[in-house]
Amino acid sequence: MTELFRLLSLQDASTRVVMLSTASLAIAAALVGSLAILRRRALVGDAVAHASLPGICLAWFVAGDRSLAIMLLGAFVLGLASMGMMALVHRLTKAREDATMAIAISGFFGLGIVLSRMIQNQPGGNRAGLDGFLFGKAASAVTSDAWLVFAVACVVVAIILALRKEFGLLCFDRDFAASIGRPVQRLDALLLVLVALVTVAGLPSVGVVLVVALLVIPPAAARCWSASLGTMLVVAAVMGAVSAIIGTGLSAVLPPPSGAESGGWPTGPMIVLTAAALLVISMVVAPERGLLTALWRRQRLRSSASRSIGSTP
Numbered sequence: 008m009t010e011l012f013r014l015l016s017l018q019d020a021s022t023r024v025v026m027l028s029t030a031s032l033a034i035a036a037a038l039v040g041s042l043a044i045l046r047r048r049a050l051v052g053d054a055v056a057h058a059s060l061p062g063i064c065l066a067w068f069v070a071g072d073r074s075l076a077i078m079l080l081g082a083f084v085l086g087l088a089s090m091g092m093m094a095l096v097h098r099l100t101k102a103r104e105d106a107t108m109a110i111a112i113s114g115f116f117g118l119g120i121v122l123s124r125m126i127q128n129q130p131g132g133n134r135a136g137l138d139g140f141l142f143g144k145a146a147s148a149v150t151s152d153a154w155l156v157f158a159v160a161c162v163v164v165a166i167i168l169a170l171r172k173e174f175g176l177l178c179f180d181r182d183f184a185a186s187i188g189r190p191v192q193r194l195d196a197l198l199l200v201l202v203a204l205v206t207v208a209g210l211p212s213v214g215v216v217l218v219v220a221l222l223v224i225p226p227a228a229a230r231c232w233s234a235s236l237g238t239m240l241v242v243a244a245v246m247g248a249v250s251a252i253i254g255t256g257l258s259a260v261l262p263p264p265s266g267a268e269s270g271g272w273p274t275g276p277m278i279v280l281t282a283a284a285l286l287v288i289s290m291v292v293a294p295e296r297g298l299l300t301a302l303w304r305r306q307r308l309r310s311s312a313s314r315s316i317g318s319t320p
Contacts, residue, residue, distance in 0.1 A: 059206070140214060142215075
């Protein structure tokens, strides 16, 4: 109870740092992910995440030491390169987008594994912290790392709020947006850049493997509650923040797994599991598309049909 009270009152400095980082990241990811899902670009974040690993490794070779800003810059550059490669392969081979994503994910991630092994064989390579980018280590974030993630999240949120109407037109009716003079190609490119930014910023928290969950799960849960873009963005942001806060809190207060030598529950996976739980709850009880609502409407239709048949002479 003492640990829980300290957590809720944010008395612990490390807890404040981690919650600031994860909550701001989750809100930005939920907003960008909502637009990406509506634009059918949700899995672009997965390709960028896997392509970011070789960028992190190359940044380590350039810097010679672990610097979060430089490593995230390298990840962002390689993430953009992966999107460029997907566009080039799609144009030259006419392959489907899912095939180009699979090529980018496997190719860049394989390159990243090879480069990470090379780093591990270097003197001091074990201090590169690459495992943290693979699986996430939000609990080890320092103040400077949290402020960097917070700054990226603020930039992303500001852009989305400023261009919400334009992005809405792009997601729901691209042809109409183009017909009234909206720069749809630039908006599409900007959306992909925002996906890359959020994906790269989320690597220290949840890692390459799970970062796409922050982009997909809260918007999917919000979609159950409303079909309106504005409401969906608000609900997705709230669910992302709640997932981050609850997941971070659970990882801090839960006792370590039985048999564990050290450390508690990992923060990133706990955030993802919390978001998944909110998605399941939304699928069941949401008034717009919830399972209980659908069953109630079906039963009501059956009752109405039965009364109509019974009243027929």
